[in-house]
Amino acid sequence: MLWSKSFETGNELVDEQHKEIFRLVQQVLDADAFANRKAQIETALDFLSGYAVRHFASEEALMAESNYPAFEEHKAQHDSFVKEVVAFMERVKTEGGTISISETINNFVIEWLKEHIMDRDKAMADHYKGWQVSN
């Protein structure tokens, strides 16, 4: 399991969505075991990009609602993540579903998530909690 308690931001909605993203990443990892790896990776990336867009929109709504001062920087990270995933989709289309590409995708997504959650999302959730208390 890729998820660990250390990723908890304390915001229930955000944490549930993060767990789902980790589950989707696990599907890309598990695709190694299947004969039709390309289709598996494509399906997982498709879900991942769709889900990430919805998840980022939820976070951005929380940030907007609470007048989060670092909204723009945070949103810029979300946007660049989506661009990277789209670029991976293109690569899988042309290069096929090699083990090397699935490893590259997993490393990128997992590292990005860990860093983003620990740094940006926790700060955002703390701010949101503080805003809720004072409102």
Ligand SMILES: [Fe+2]
């Ligand atoms: Fe975020």
